[in-house]
Structure formats: structure tokens, C-alpha cells
Amino acid sequence: MVRTPLCELLGIEHPIVGFTPSEHVAAAISRAGGLGVLGCVRFNDPAELDETLTWLDANTDGKPYGVDIVMPNRVPTEGTPADLGKLIPDGHRDFVESTLTKLGVPPLPAEGAPDGEGVLGWLHSVARSHVEVALTHSPKLIANALGPPPPDVIEQAHAHGLTVAALAGRAAHARAQVASGVDIVVAQGYEAGGHTGEIASMVLVPEIVDEVGGAVPVLAAGGIGSGRQVAAALALGAAGVWMGSYWLTTEEYVIGTTMPALREALLAAGSSDTVRSRIYSGKPARLLRNRWTGAWEESDAPAPLPMPLQNLLVSEAHRRLMESGDPTVVPMPVGQIVGRMNEVRPVADVMAGLVAETRETLDRLAKLA
Amino acid sequence: MVRTPLCELLGIEHPIVGFTPSEHVAAAISRAGGLGVLGCVRFNDPAELDETLTWLDANTDGKPYGVDIVMPNRVPTEGTPADLGKLIPDGHRDFVESTLTKLGVPPLPAEGAPDGEGVLGWLHSVARSHVEVALTHSPKLIANALGPPPPDVIEQAHAHGLTVAALAGRAAHARAQVASGVDIVVAQGYEAGGHTGEIASMVLVPEIVDEVGGAVPVLAAGGIGSGRQVAAALALGAAGVWMGSYWLTTEEYVIGTTMPALREALLAAGSSDTVRSRIYSGKPARLLRNRWTGAWEESDAPAPLPMPLQNLLVSEAHRRLMESGDPTVVPMPVGQIVGRMNEVRPVADVMAGLVAETRETLDRLAKLA
Helix, strand or coil: CCCHHHHHHCCCCCEEEEEEEHHHHHHHHHHHCCCCECCCCCCCCCHHHHHHHHHHHHHCCCCEEEEECCCCCCCCCCHHHHHHHCCCCCCHHHHHHHHHHHHHCCCCCCCCCCCCCCCCCCHHHHHHHHHHHHCCCCEEEEEEEECCHHHHHHHHHHHHHEEEEEECCHHHHHHHHHHHCCCEEEEEEECEECCCCCHHHHHHHHHHHHCCCCCCCEEEECCCCCCCHHHHHHHHHCCCEEEEHHHHECCCCCCCHHHHHHHHHHHHHCCCCCCEECCCCCCCCECCCCHHHCCCCCCCCCCCCCCHHHHHHHHHHHHHHHHHCCCCCCCEEECCCHHHHHCCCCHHHHHHHHHHHHHHHHHHHHHHC | CCHHHHHHHHHCCCCEEEEEECHHHHHHHHHCCCEEECCCCCCCCHHHHHHHHHHHHHHCCCCEEEEEEECCCCCCCCCCHHHHHHCCCCHHHHHHHHHHHHHCCCCEEEECCCCCCCCCCCHHHHHHHHHHHHCCCCCCEEEECCCCCCCHHHHHHHCCCCCCEEHHHCCCHHHHHHHHCCEEEEEEECCCEEEECCCCCCHHHHHHHHHHHCCCCCEEEEECHHHHHHHHHHHHCCCCEEHHHHHHECCCCCCCCCCHHHHHHHHHHCCEEEEEEEECCCCCCCEECCCCHHHHCCCCCCCCCCCCHHHHHHHHHHHHHHCCCCCCCCCCCHHHHHHHHHCCEHHHHHHHHHHHHHHHHHHHHHHCC
């Protein structure tokens, strides 16, 4: 057992928060004594999120869980997918189409054809629907992947007794978040998967702890996939860790029909096999490096579009790349810790291993002192 | 006191190795119980290095010190500076000259004009002269910043009773180094100053420890500037730390006449104020971000040349930028830890602070277990 004040605050056993788009993984993390946090960005339909949270409420053995939204603090370019689509240059569309052809990625089958909407969770209005749905359920925590949520969302969350977390890649952002009423800052380093900044965890975590650690708990995110790394995060002053990538190779992680290719790609990748790029969403995000990301590094590739246009541009391509079943093209946000993701295990085993190694590490360090 | 097996191996009190181009800083680090390692790359004249090592032998109170060379494992493009100069395209020379003019950097004064040679330590033959000179003195350790030294250099060093260290940015490189006879691997993360790879310390250090930690001690380099970070490195499985940037703002660090501008720039910089670029030496190196590095990011800038040509190209520019006394243009390798370098202190104070905070951190962690 390794307890920090975070455990009291969230009512959890281990100071390990696990972000995942899979409700099955989230539930298993919570049942294993961490806090499972469900990524909501993939839910275009609020009714589907509602159903999923109903399932979560019933499957965490009464233990707490959280939700993660992707909501800019200020309302950005908005509109229907059709309106926004008009802002995408033809040259970009042509590049995507010709790249898919070059990579040998087949079109989607006629049945189950795409709705053409892609991931709408990047849209402010859709993220707001996620918040509204979440507040009709019982999450313990709401996290925002794009800094502090808008003030009224923080107020609403607090009124419902939720803890509000936000991700920060710089100390100044963390300071602004706490000033906005955020209760937990997640210091996310360069090595993290998905949207990420340029400062590595070793430097960023103590910097953010020094900035806001007196006011709120700070979680370390980016590069965590072993108990030694959990202990290192605690050494840096974090009250716990936020892990995202590492759950992608758990047994419970099954979304859609494309798992064999995705798993094969993740299990094979080393820590050098990621790239930080704007091609996924329009903001810098770390992805698995493969033939798809490589195409965007060629001299004929256009510059990625801003959020939310870039994701609309590539949304159908993402489905085609996933459905292709080709492990060399899967479009997948993942951190440098992918080099340590070498086998498929149940979440409970992963959690037990993390806790045991953290304890061993603390015991080893105690002998040095 | 925090002791690891590294302390026995090197005969030092604290598991802290400090790399620095300044013999005054190196001596102070060794006197304070760490291992000061003198960077030799700046010594174009072997006689000057000889003199400097004679001074070091006399000024470490009999405590051990090391030397650091920059030597590729295989002999690369070689030749006199004049020969090599012919390989530099005119367009590159024109860009450097016009950039200096744009930045308002004056020419060097007529007296004390440059010899035009720049830093020759990147040349294999010059690095070999550094080894030969070093072996006539009493260093305890010889480190190579570019992977394993050539086999005969390792043999010579071992025959003289020296410990051989090499820097690695990937686990596969570390494995090859140990197979070559290297005694200590320095795992250098993305956040480090100077030549650096893409994998951040949080991920890289345990990866290299798992690869070679059973055979040799691994030091963590990149992002270390506080006792919390030393403790984190130990948590990750490192036997100690290798610090470079952090000594640049010590009282003892005085090289040449340009210190006020350099110090001002370092003290003012935050952790976001660095950039990883090939413009310094031809290989990716992290530098202070400023108007000079910015010019190389403009659309009209040429791609940097390979090592050793790039440094020859910019060597006079580096002198002019330094001599200009303008803190917004100093060409300076430094890591993201520069954000924590906010005051000028004596080395002994820095070392005492590191050791005290490491101990405090280990005590704090012991209470969590």
C-alpha cells in the first residue's frame, strides 16, 4: 500500500489514475483500487455516453470513477461538421485520399459506411453535452484535457460535488487553472501520448509542484508504466500518477473490431516509435510512428489544419486505417512508454504489478537514505 | 549522505557526476564530494589541456575527477580545417553572415581576431590528442559524449586504470557500449542540454537500466537540478546522476570575457526556452532558444550541415555572438533544467543543497511506504 493525500481526496486505495476510452478498462481500474477515468471524446451521441455511464455506475463495485472531456476554455471555431467541412482546402483532401491509396488502405465497406462526422468531441457543443450527461451520473472527478474548463462548467461540477482536474504542460498554465478553480493539476510531460507539450516530465512535474503544489495535488502524467516510474513521480513531488497509454494493451481494452492490428502495433513498438505531430487533431499530439505518420513528414505533405478542422479532415481516413487491419498504419495516440507495453494482461494484474513495484522501489530507496 | 555502488566505484561521497567545460567548476564539484568531469572539446591545443589538467591534479584536494571527450566510434570525415572548409557551401556562409548583420552582431575586434579554427574537438584526431594528454594525468574516469570510444581507446584507458563512461540515448546503444567494454552508461534523456536524443529521462532511464543495469551502473542525465530529481533518478534505477547544465550558473563558472551576457540569458530563461537543433554541431543538440536559433527556424534558413562541418561553419559566428555581449543571441547548449537556474551560487552550496534535498525526499518517500 502506498498512500498519499490524493487517496483521501478521491476515495481510492492507490494514487493511480487511469485514463482510457474504454468503459471496461475504466471500471477495472476503479475496481482494482485506482481511479478509472473514461475518455468521452469518442461519444458523438450523448445517448451512447449516457448508456455507457449507466453501465459504469453499475460495474465499479461502488468505487469511484471519473470522466474526461476535451473542452477549450473559450469557444473556438464552431459549426456543424458540414459548415466546418467547407473550411478544409481541396489540396488537403486530395493528399489524404492519395496517401490512403499509396498505403494500400481499402475504402470502407458499403454496409456500415461512415457517417462522415468523425470525432465531434473536439467541438465545444459536443463536449458540453458530455458534461451535461456526466452530471446525471455519479463520477467523482471530471478532467479536462485542454486546460481549465469554462468557469460555469467548473461551478456546475463543484455544485454536484465533483473534483475538477485539468491537464497542464507548463507551470503558467497550471497557475491559471488553479486560479480558475481547478482542484487537481495533471502535469503532462513531453513523453506522454496524445496532446502534449515540450517539457519532459522530469523537469515539468517539480516545476508545477513548486507553482501550485501548495494549493492542490499534482499528478504526474507522461512516461509512467512501472512502479519505479510511479515512485519517481512521487519523488518529484507528485501526489500520484495519471496513466493513459499503458492500459491500451490490457485484456479489457476492446473497442471496435480492429484490435488485432492495434495490439500487434502497440506490442511491437519501442520507445523510439512515436512521433509528436499535429496530424491527429490539429494540436501537437504524440502518436505511434508508422507509414501513415511518415506520409505526413514527406516533402509533399501539407501542413496540418488547426483544431477542429484537422480531425474532420482525417476522420474517415482514421476509420479506414483502423478497419484496414494493417498494423503498419493504425492512427493511434500513445506515449513513449509504449516501449514497455509488451504483453496483454488484465487490468488487475497491471495494477497489482504497479503497486508492488512502487513499494519495492520505496523500500530500496529507504535503504539508501 | 546518500550512497550507491557508484560511490565505491569512483571513490566519491555523493552519487553526483558533474560535467563542465570549466576546470574551476570541475575541481569544486570534486572537492564537494561529487565527481567533476572536465569537458575537453574546447581545447584545440593539447598543450593547453595539459596545463589545465595539471591545474586540476593540484586543485581537487586529492579527490577524483574525470575528463569528457567527443569521439565518434568510427573515424568520420577528417581533414584540416582548411580542407573541410571547402566542403561548406557558399549559401551557408552567406546565410550566417547576413544573419549576424540582421541580429546587429558586430565583427570581432582586429586585435584578438579569431584563428578561424573554431572548436576542433569534434575532430577525431583532436579528440585522440585529448585522450593522450589525459592519460599523462590522473583522471579517474574518461567519458565519451558520442557513444563508445574506439576499442583501442577503451583498452588504453583500462590499462591506465580508468573507468570508461559513455552517453546513450537509446537502450540498443547502451547494450552496444557495454559490449564494447564501457564501464558506466550515462542514460541521457531528451530534456538534456547539448547532444541529445528523443526519449525522455522518465522512460529512458529504466529502459537502459533494464538493458544493462545488471552489468554496469547507469547514470541518469537530463533534467536534473534538484534533490527531488536526484531521488527520482535513483527511483528509476539509476546509480547516480550526470548533471551538465546546472553548473553554468555557479560562481566558479567563468570562461572568457562574455559571462555577464551568458549569465543574464541563463538566469532569465524558463524551461520552455530551449530548442533541440542541429545548428550547433551538425547533430541534434539542445540550446538556449534566442534570436540566433530563431533565425535558423525561418523559412529562408538552410538545413544545418553534418558534423564536423556545421561547427566549422558557425565557429566564428559563435565567437562573435559571445563577444557581442548581447544576452539575446548567446549560442549556448543547455537543458530544460535551465528553468530552475535562477541564481548564481558557489558549487559547494549547490552540491550541499542537492544532497540535502535528496535526503529529505528519501525521508518523505519512506513515510509513504
